[in-house]
Amino acid sequence: MGSYILRRILASLLILLAASFLMFALVTLSGDPLAEFTGSNAPDKARLIQERIETLNLDRPFLVQYFLWLGGAIGCLIPGMSCDLGVNLSNQPVTSLIVDAFPTTLQLVLAATILAIVLGISIGIISAIRQYTAFDYSITFLAFLFYSLPIFWVAVLLKEFGAIRINDWLAEPAVTLPTAIVIAGFSALFFSAVVGGSRKQRLLVGLGAAVGAVLIFVGLVASGWFSNPGMGPGVVTIGAAAAAVGATLLFTNLENRRVLFIALGTAAAGVITAYAALPLLEDPSWLTLFGLGALVTAIGVGLGWIFGDIDRPAAIRAAVLTSFGVGLLVFMDRTVSSFAAYSAEVNGRPVATIGSKTPNFNGTFWEVTLDTATHLVLPTLAIMLISFAGYSRYSRASMLEVLNADYVRTARAKGLTERTVVLRHAFRNAMIPLATLAAIDFGAVISGAIITETVFGWKGMGVLFTSAVQRDDAYQIMGVFMVTAIAVLLFNLIADISYAILDPRIRLS
Amino acid sequence: MTMRESIEPDMTPLGPLGSEGPEGPEREFTIKARTQGQMVRRRFIRHRGAAIGFTALVIVIILAYTSIGFWKIPGWWYLGYTKTNPIVNGGAPTLDVLPAFIDGDGFMIGPHPFGQDQIGRDYFALTMRGTQISLMVAFVIGILSTFIGAVAGAISGYYGGQADNVIMRFTDLLLTIPILTIAAVVGNATGNLGPFFLAVVLSLLIWTSLARLVRGEFLSLREKEYVEAARAMGASSPRIIFRHMLPNAIGTIIVSATLTIAVAILLEAALSFLGFGIRSPDTSLGLLISTYQTAFSTRPWLFWWPGLFIVIIALSVNFIGDGLRDAFDPKQNRVRA
DSSP states (O other), rough: HHHHHHHHHHHHHHHHHHHHHHHHHHHHOOOOOTTTTTTTTTTTTHHHHHHHHHHHTTTHHHHHHHHHHHHHHHHHHSTOOOOOBBBTTSSSSHHHHHHHHHHHHHHHHHHHHHHHHHHHHHHHHHHHHTTTHHHHHHHHHHHHHHHHHOOOHHHHIIEEEEEEEEHHHSSSOOOHHHHHHHHHHHHHHHHHHOOOOOOHHHHHHHHHHHHHHHHHHHHHHTTTTSSSSHHHHHHHHHHHHHHHHHHHHHSSTTTTTHHHHHHHHHHHHHHHHHHHHHTTTTSSHHHHHHHHHHHHHHHHHHHHHHHHHGGHHHHHHHHHHHHHHHHHHHHHHHHHTTTTHHHHTTTTSSSSSSSSSSSTOOOOHHHHHHHHHHHHHHHHHHHHHHHHHHHHHHHHHHHHHHSSSSHHHHHHHTOOOOHIIIIIIIHHHEEEEHHHHHHHHHHHHHHHHHHHHHHHTOSHHHHHHHHHHHOOOHHHHHHHHHHHHHHHHHHHHHHHHHHHOOOOOOOOO | OOOOHHHHOOOOOSSSOOOOOOOHHHHHHHHHHOOOHHHHHHHHHHHHHHHHHHHHHHHHHHHHHHHOOTBBOSSSSSOOOOOOOOOOGGGOOOOOOHHHHHHHHOOOSSSSSTTTTOBBHHHHHHHHHHHHHHHHHHHHHHHHHHHHHHHHHHHHHOOOOOHHHHHHHHHHHHSOHHHHHHHHHHHHHHHGGGGHHHHEEEEEEOOHHHHHHHHHHHHTTTTSHHHHHHHHOOHHHHHHIIIIIIIGGHHHHHHHHHHHHHHHHHHHHHHHHSSSOTTTOOOOOOHHHHGGGGGGGTOHHHHHHEEEEEEHHHHHHHHHHHHHHHHOOTTOOSOOO
């Protein structure tokens, strides 16, 4: 394994070297960094030109320019050496530009990728289990539709309908017939498809879901929930209990009272901790939050360890998952609760269309979180839609293949429950090929980020790149390019290695 | 083939494949002798999404190329895409597809069905012009990159050794680079040379995935008996490649070519949107969206129509690709519902 990884890293470095040379040649030969001076009539034009020629080494041969750049760039890959990616046309060092822009893009790309993976895989698996049903066909169609959507078009549409119209609506929430119809239709379709069963059953579930959704919606609007949302202790407790039941279901089954009670106990510990520590949660730091989370997790693990008995591993896993779920729930509850205050501070336009944060915004921890979230939501949605399609298609195909495998039939023949067969036997193996997809998809996500950042005015790598291309700014293009190329190569490497770890049939060396 | 079908009790042992279910019409068409081409065509037509997609694409192509004409041939639409006209109806679309019993005034095309832009140009003509260019770029990329990819993959898979090594390392290189970054640099430098040149340049960048697929196919075809037979009869390598092996890899190639066209439509649109693709005075669907994105609040139709056409084209092509994949799949002898 070690030698394989080493060889892969060496090969990746060679590819990186070749790619950098190719790109450098393209960039320096295609653009003219002196072009902006041709129309200029600045009095010191000759001096400016001379200066630029000197800073960019334009009077040296192309190969010398490349090796000078490479000499500085290699320092970035070796710890301890100074990292120098040259200067851009405005004489700013590219390294610091990238250091500023990278976290912004990473935030966007990570959020979108994680959401796309989680949603895409869950939907793909449901679609595989319900093969050739209305749900499966609709998901297939939707996946094709998302594949075919130009991301910039979606982004502009999201800006209009996801931000401007939603903000208008939030200013004066009201139930109109079209919104009610849309909500009823969506919930009816979704729930009837997920539940499945006979036509009558699906019809009843759909009808119930539609009526229920509209009633909840009307109730929320009437009680003014949208201008001051929150979950309250009741909903948090119910949610925590649901998380405990879900975690138990995932690792064992509900008949296993021992694990169920341990998970429920963890959930209770989480809720109690959250409300006991309420003063601490007024304006916490990440450290406080992680500390509280670790405390609850430790309680859960302790419960599992002491009372787990024969089911100790499953109980501990269920407890950890439960504490994670409860933590997420409490986090969301606290964040959403500060919505009214936040909304007032940004003049009642909570969903943002420009930038990654409100400039000069100072608030409590929760308000800052909310600020980030409202800026993230639309660009993330835009990028997510497109990779979501890929994940749902691939996980569906992979799941179908596994479900037809002999060992799944064996598992069914042993009399295992459908849930055990799907989650424990089929799901795990179906996920293996998806490791590769995540790596391939990453390049697409970066391309998506370049476009989305342009539309939403994020000051990330994408904008750095497009502005550099517009100005023929060779070193800035190279800087962005190297970061993306390294990221893609790294993801490919991780995918190959994880593939080998997950699938014991694959031998590397 | 699932388990259920292969253990069907009243299976007809005389069926040519011996594994077909007993349902009436299916048995009928497996027994009847058909050539490979006929079977593929039949499966393709029966794939509902593919059939609809194919029809939609043909309609869009005909609409785009006959309405305003192309090259020196005039079209049937009465307005050109460069001429400014007096503003009618505030520039809003005059197209009305709702019949009279819903909104009272019936179906109508009107003088400017897609509306007009700020200076009064007919937006139907402009959209059609954009569609023409986008389609042209996509098809040139599809055909050219397929050609390059197929030849490179064939050489790589057939000869192996040094040629294989060089070609595959080169594809490694191109597959590592996010396509949009390199395309933006190249497009920015060559964009003023016109749409056709842009298409050629982009095809030079996106042939690599097909080359991989064809290489894989050739590696297995190379070991087949008929290739051995051809070689024993003294056929030259080019003859074996082009006459014997490529036709057997045609399914992979056609499917991939179709999907490349869908990718190309979106790539060109994205590049033009960023300003690195098609330049004015030429126009394309992506450029139209880019030009009019700020007009969304005042003249939303300027934004809707080109986007709609991109989605229709890309969606149709994707469905056609899906249908072709099913149609060429030799393991499949059942028609998908």
